Amino acid sequence: MEKPKFSLSTLTSTRSALHMAQIVICVVTFAVSYVWGHPLHTYWIYCMVVWGLCPIISLVVTIVEMFLIHKLILVFCMDWDDFTTGMAMMASLCTFSCTVMFANFYICRKCIWGWTVTILSVVCCALYCVETFRDKCDATRSATYVAALPGFIKILEAFVACIILISLIGYRGNPPLLWCIVAYAVPLPLTLLTIITNILTKIKKCLPFSIDRLTMIFLIISVLLYITAAILWPTYSFKGNPRPKDCPGNSCIWSIQFVVTFMTYVNLGLYVTDLILTCLGICGFKRS
Template identity: 30%
Template sequence: MPTLKLNPRSLISPLGIARFFQILLSCTAFSLVAVHQDYYDAYGTWSMFTWCFCFVVSIVVVALELIGLAESLPLSWQDFTSAFSMLAALMIFTTSIVYPSVFIPNRCASERCSYEAAATAMSCFCFLAYAVEVGLTRAKEGEVSSFLASVPGLLKVFEAYVACLIFSLVDVTKSYRSYPGLQWCLAVYCICFIITLLIIILTIGRCLASLPIPLEKTLVGYNVLAVLLYVTAAIIWPIYSFRNTTRPSPCNPLSPACARWNSQLGVTFLSFFNLIAYIVDLVYSSKMAFVTTPA
């Protein structure tokens, strides 16, 4: 049975201070919104979930490191915290854009929106706190560290998160049912997401390194495949999505036609973002596998 040993130094280290601000700012953000009860519809629910999720997990991380239980868990703690900080930064960043763009114009049009503006500011500062943690835990050049703390590992989290955003927008459009080309694109998004998520899970579970395969070269091969698949998706999706359709004018964001157009455009941009991410991932992975020499 693991023994508990208090580690108060974890609270006063730069990483501990960053996590303190993460907890404080995320708690302040969702408290301001909850008091004013301004979190209706899917966007508000997403924002509240993001702040609460990051708040709870950050408290758990701080508590486990404080009582000295983190290293006794049957997982790679550094991989887990690196992946979570990257995921939280991405989630908070998205929320810091989505929440004010939806709720501040609606609220300010009829009354004061000080609560919404303050929550947005706290969310932006919270993103900076998580970004600081990502920077503090990221593996430096030539440093032996956990995989998810390296640039390719952080990119894996980014790629999986962007794929989730794509799925949410594809579900809005429903246009993939009309053309086989769009169904191919959806298959590309699903295949790459599943494999990337599996890599993340196996890494955190300390299982990836035990696989009977040359790991670094296998990751390079997967990245080559992902780049080729995303190239096809980035080309095919806009061709079929915007075939025989034009942007509604005027485009009311609340109208189904405009929402569908915006979602299709969002999937197009996110496809290119993920394509760029996989290309950068391929470059870094190739450098780690074929260029970097062991010390």
Template identity: 30%
Template sequence: MVTLDFSTLTVPVGIVRILELIFTCITFSLVASVGHGAGSFWTWCMFTWCFCFCVTFLILFLEFTSLSAKLPISWEDFTTAFAMLATLMVLAASIIYPVFFTCSNCGRSIGASVTSCLAFILYAVDVGLTRAKPGEISGFLSTVPGLLKVLEAFVACIIFICLDNNKYSQYPGLQWCVAVYSICFIFALLVIIFTICRLLSLFPAPFDKVLTGCNVLAVLMYLTAVVIWPLYSFRNNPRPSNCVKGIICTWDNLVVISFMTAFNLGAYIADTVYSFRLVFFVSRT
């Protein structure tokens, strides 16, 4: 039986989600009214705002009707993981759209950029409201290591978007880097899926120790990628003269991958530090 719970719309996180709905709806409506842009970046931005709007609406609906309690998933982990993912996606869209599609005399484009930035702030607040506080008992994805797993998977997706098959297929070193990105992404994705679906008991060893070991391995693998990717990508490969500012070219994608590789290395190092703290210090006390 469906029970309507109006309190889910009046608590702080409920109000924030309603505002997320409003601002993402305004954003993709303004962008759609401006017209279709060329390239995959416009599609990515529109997908981001529409996706976040639809999932946020679904979360509000399921909590309002109390159906969320009947789902065979960890609802707390799902909502926190989505809030983190939406924060990263909207942040990327809030940077990409103004850079490539906003002009000084386009009021609707500027308005869409502003509302997208406001939506990003709201999703960041959502993460702060739903993540686990010190001393609270909650799902893994509500903790800092869980949020880092979502961040690591998202950064890997950005890397995959920027990959050029014709480039990395020529060098075994770059192929190794792609293998590093893929292996670490698959593990992060499995952790997220297994946590949401409450399947962590299927791990063949204690989850915290498996997580720590894989994080250490990921740090070592990303350390090699941080060195190898720029070495093979930019050796005898200066920036082409036809790469115009404001237009992404293949060489710029190599820079993005190099930066994201270093960024993900930092995320995995932080993840490893938290994992060691949980396994060797918190568990003993």
């Protein structure tokens, strides 16, 4: 078994240079946004969390690969190539959503800071997209789950669920909408648990039950919950609540509720697709 040791060639590789660029740009974006102001809006907080976590993940990946620790991880725990590709995909989605949110909510003609942060966020997204593209085109890297179709669908499900949860508004004192929050919240940890279990291949093989059948149960629960939310949220959000004439996209509650409605149907479609493909066994799942 190869022991961990420092690898200068890894540190000076194009991949490490890309990681360094991601770290620098994300940190600068985080700092500029923090200095610019503290709106304490859920979208702003979400963006700050993304710009804070992404460089940490890139730094950890760089350190692990620099000391060849990933070779030990591959032996004992999981497929490192699959994991890092999945993280790059998730970072691409998250930084893209930050760019859209910041451009919509915190930018104006005279807002120099807003424009600066948005441009920096675009660069962050581009860097992570480049890494994702490089990883997917590299034939030497494996794609066992996260980087393949099953895991990609799961990542999309988790991503859309996060967007829904940070967009929830106008639900207080309304029991049907409170139920919708439960319907949105429950599938997310189930999805994350499925992703983690499939990434940890060694642990997956040691389980006394079929993870595929458990995934099927999780998907059925998620689909049923999202069906209720798809009916209740638009019904009780827009009942007697037409779109106001003066409804700017960056501060209109009605528009945000519409975003939740739209994302609900998107995620319902993803879960239904995932369930169908899992049942048919054409997504890389081996039925047992």
